[in-house]
Amino acid sequence: MENSQDKNNINTEGDGDGRKATNNTSSSMGSGIDVLLILVVLLFLRANYSAFRNKQLHTLPELELSEEMVNNAAASFRVKINNVLLMAHDIALGKDFRLFLQGTILLITIPSLYNKYDEPVDRYYGMIQKQFSKHYKIVDESVFSRLPRNLSNDKDS
Numbered sequence: 001m002e003n004s005q006d007k008n009n010i011n012t013e014g015d016g017d018g019r020k021a022t023n024n025t026s027s028s029m030g031s032g033i034d035v036l037l038i039l040v041v042l043l044f045l046r047a048n049y050s051a052f053r054n055k056q057l058h059t060l061p062e063l064e065l066s067e068e069m070v071n072n073a074a075a076s077f078r079v080k081i082n083n084v085l086l087m088a089h090d091i092a093l094g095k096d097f098r099l100f101l102q103g104t105i106l107l108i109t110i111p112s113l114y115n116k117y118d119e120p121v122d123r124y125y126g127m128i129q130k131q132f133s134k135h136y137k138i139v140d141e142s143v144f145s146r147l148p149r150n151l152s153n154d155k156d157s
Contacts, residue, residue, distance in 0.1 A: 033135055 050057045090096040091103070114121060 033131070037135070037138075 047057060087096065087099060091100045094100075
């Protein structure tokens, strides 16, 4: 009886979809990105302020990846992928029963947990997707604003 009343009672304080609004103002991933964005904005404002006052700025070091750093990262990534493939090979040959059992349990429990908690998971995923979309839009607009407008005319000639 109580469930039918809950279904008929639509919450007007939510997102308009009948769900109760949550007051989740902090996101662990969003806060790190926000801090980085604030730092970049502050550096931009500092540079413009010093140019406005005709002051010389201290030079910032150029950030670039050396070929050695990229090769080391690729080698590290290759080693990790090879370890995963070796574990999969051992599982396929029946050498690592414990890992096979752990994988099987995860493959069974994760879908059932999602079925049980699908609304909070989907809501959290939606919040993360909105944050990524917001930051992507900002980066996308700043990159396209730097491109020359007559780029298509240069391709024809």
